[in-house]
Amino acid sequence: MPTSQSAFRAQGIHCIDTELQRPGFDAAWLVVEQGRAAFIDCGTSHAVPAMLQALAAAGLGPEAVDWLILTHVHLDHAGGAGALLAHLPNAQVLVHPRGAPHLVDPSRLVAGATAVYGQAEMARHYGQVLPIDPARIVQMHDGQHIDLAGRPLLCIDTPGHARHHQCVFDARTRSWFTGDTFGISYRELDGTHGHFIIPTTSPVQFEPEPLKHSIGRLLEQQPQAMHLTHYGSVGDVARLGQQLIEQIDAMVAIGRQVLDAGTQALEERLFAALSAYYGERAAAAGLAPEAVLKVLAIDIRLNAQGLVCWLQRGSA
Template sequence: MGEQLPAFSAQGIHCIDTGLVRPGFDAAWLVVEQGRAAFIDCGTSHAVPAMLQALARLGLGPEAVDWLILTHVHLDHAGGAGALLAHLPHARVLVHPRGAPHLIDPSRLVAGATAVYGAEEMARSYGQVLPIDPARVHCASDGQSIDLAGRALLCIDTPGHARHHLCVFDARSRSWFTGDTFGISYRELDGPHGHFIIPTTSPVQFEPGPLKHSIGRMLALQPQAMHLTHYASVGQVERLGQQLIEQIDAMVAIARQQAQGDAQTLEQRLFDALSGYYAGRAEQAGLSPAQVLPLLAIDIRLNAQGLVCWLQRGLD
C-alpha cells in the first residue's frame, strides 16, 4: 500500500469532499492558521454547504476566511467561487492572471460547458456560476507568497494542464496543493506498490513540455506530499512525478500514432489506445484492469479529448 502520510489535519490542512460525481472524486482544501483560514479550490456551487460545514466543524465562522485561492478556473475547481464568496465577508480571491477575467464574467465558461454537457446536466452537476466583484479578485504573480496569519503560501505558475493554472506550496507542511498539474490518483486505486497515478490532459490547453516543466518545478522543492483535487493526499512524490513525466511522453507518442488515421474516429481511437495503455500500467502496479478502467472512464475520455485539441493546434 501507499506510504503512511502525516496527519495533515494536525498541520491545519483539511480535505473537503465537494460531492461532485461521486464520493472521493473532487476535493477542495482548507488551511487554518491561528484562527484564520484559506480555501484552496472550492468545487461547484453545490459544494457551498460542505465548505461552510468544514469551517463550523473547526469552530470557525465565515468571517475567518481571508483567501479563496483557485488553482485554475475549470468548473470542478472554481465553479462555486461566486456562490461561496457570498458567504465569506472578508475573503479575497487569488487566481492566475489568465483566469481572473473568467471569474469576473463567467459567461464564456458557462457557454462552453453548456455546449458540451447541455443545460440540464450543467444545472445538475455545476449549479449556478456567479460573477465575482472585480474588487475581490487578485492576480497571483509567479513566485508570489501570501501571508495567512504568519504562514507563507507560495504560488507558482504551472501551465501544461491549462495556461491559467497555479499551484500552492505550504512551507509549514512541505506540501503542494496541485490542482490538476500533478495528475489524478484515486484512493480506491492504491495498490500493493503504492499510489496509482495518471496525468490529466483534458481540453483545451494541454501542453506536454510545459506540464513536465511544471512537475519538475514542484519536485525541486522536495515536497513530502501532494494534495490533489482528484483525489486527496499522496506521498511517494518523487516516484509519482517520474511516472507522470513518463506517461506524458507515452501519451504524446500514442496521440501522434493515432493522428495518422481517420479524423472522424480519432477521439474514440485515442480513448481505446489510452485504455489499453492504462490497463498495462495497472497490471504492472498489481491492479486489475477491470478495477481500474471503469473508475477512470471519465478521465480517459477527457484525456482523449485533450489530446485531440493538442493535435489540432499542431504538435508542440
C-alpha cells in the same frame, strides 16, 4: 511525514469532499492558521454547504476566511467561487491573471462546459456559476507569497494542464496543493504497489512540455506530499512525478500514432488507445484493469479530448 488526512488535519490542512460526480472524486482544501483560514479551490456551487461545514468543524466562522485561492478556473475547481464568496465577507480571491476575466464574466466557461456536458448535466453537476466583483479579485504572480496569519503560502505559475494554472506550496508541511498539475490518483486504487497515478490533460489547453516543466518545478522543492483535487493527499512524490512525466511522453506518442492513422473518429480511437495503455499500467501494478478503467472512465474521456485539442492545434 505521514500522508493520512488525520495527520494533515493536525497541521491545519483539511480535505473537503465537494461530492461532485461521486464521493472521493473532487476535493477542495481548507488551511487553518491561528484562527484564520484560506480555502484552496472550492468545487461547484453545490459544494458551498460542505465548505461552510468544514469551516465550522474547524471551529471557525465565515468571517475568518481571508483567501479563496483558485488553482485554475475550470468549473470542478472554481465553479462555486461566486456562490461561496457571498458567505465570506472578508475573503479575497487569488487567481492566475489569465483566469481572472472568467471569474468576472463566467459566460464563456459556462458555454464551453455546456457544449461538452449538455444543459441538463451542467445544472445537475455544476449548478449556478455566479460572477465575482473585480474588487475582490487579486491576480497572482509567479513566486508570490501569501501570508496566512504568519504561515507562508507560495504560489507559482504551473501551465500545462491549463495556461491559467497555479500551484500552492505550504512550507510548514512541505506539501503542494496541485490542482490538476500533478495528475489524478484516486484512493480506491491504492494498494501494495502504492498510489496509481495518471496525468490529466482536459480540453482545451493541454501542453505536454510546459506540463512536464511544471511538474519539475514542484519536485524542486523536495515536497513530502501532494494534495490533489482528484483526490486527496499522496506521498512517494519523486516516484509519482517520474511516472507522470513518462506517461505524458507516452500519451503524446499515442496521440501522434493515432493521428497518423487518420482524423476520422479521432476522439474515440484515442479513448480506446489510452484505455489500453492505462489498462496495461494497471496490470503491471497488480490491479484489475477492468476495475481501474471503470474508475477512470471520465478522466480517460477528458484526456482523449485534451489530446484531440492539442493535435488539432498542430502542436504534434
